[in-house]
Amino acid sequence: MDHKISVGIVGGAGYTAGELLRILLFHPYVQITHIQSGSYDGKLVTEVHKDLIGETNIRFSDIEMDHVDTIFLCMGHGKSKEYMEKTDIPSHVKIIDLSHDYRLKAKGNDFVYGLPELNRETIAQAQHIANPGCFATGIQLALLPLANAQLLKDDIHIQAITGSTGAGQAPSRTSHFSWRNNNLSVYKAFSHQHLGEIGQSITQLQPDFNHDINFIPLRGNHTRGIFVSAYTQYSGSLEAAQACYKSYYASHPFVHVVEENPDLKQVVNTNKALVYLEVHQGKLMILTCTDNLLKGASGQAVQNLNILYGLDEFTGLHLKPSVF
Known part of the structure; x- marks a missing residue:
């Protein structure tokens, strides 16, 4: 590229914004110009994101719309739509929203669902992108090859566990260390909000799919990472399944x-x-592992940014796992 992409972040104090900053500060084609937070206006970003001490001296400030190419929305669910309705955003500014607000197709919603493994070509032409949910990403990656091959012929059963960062930075009883440590619990069984986008993507590839998606989410006692285990009826061999995927x-x-x-x-x-x-007795078991803050949120948002601007998808995302 002959110039850097000027980026603004709205809702800059949370976990997803912190991870987005950590990546974009070292992205060779990005310049972060504005980071907005209603609670910390005027303060150094490093007062909130202390892992970035020594990496940046930028302060939280309002976004000057004429000076940004792309805005990331890192606010809670419902806040992105509110921001879009009350803010005069120039037509040239691209938006990547990390909330749930625009993931489901509806009249007047021009946001493209930003799962690159499903919609990469459409993302490349988009103005507005709705970044997928963290559970939804891991689960869809487990199911999309089957849907693409028209092989989802029965109900789907899913159990997935997420780290405490999936609950956001605002403290609550079930994200508090003393409750979460050495503990495990189910929540929103069969009714999790990500089911809508999962079903939407499956029927995009396999329009006649009309079976149940049974999802049991669990709160884990680790900080980050999503482990999905799913199974459904399957009549083929393991080798055929591996070839399909x-x-x-x-x-x-x-x-x-x-x-x-x-x-x-x-x-x-x-x-x-x-x-x-x-493959077990006529059932295909699929396991997926992802980081809920990266492939499930901020990393995928940067992947979408790269696709939007015709960059290699890996740009800024050559990251090594923390295995020790």
């Missing part, structure tokens, strides 16, 4: 179909997704 993900650099049972530490601090398959 490897073919689907052959052109997608962050998804790796592995032949050894994976673990979360292989992906934490990266934008990778690992996918593992087993």
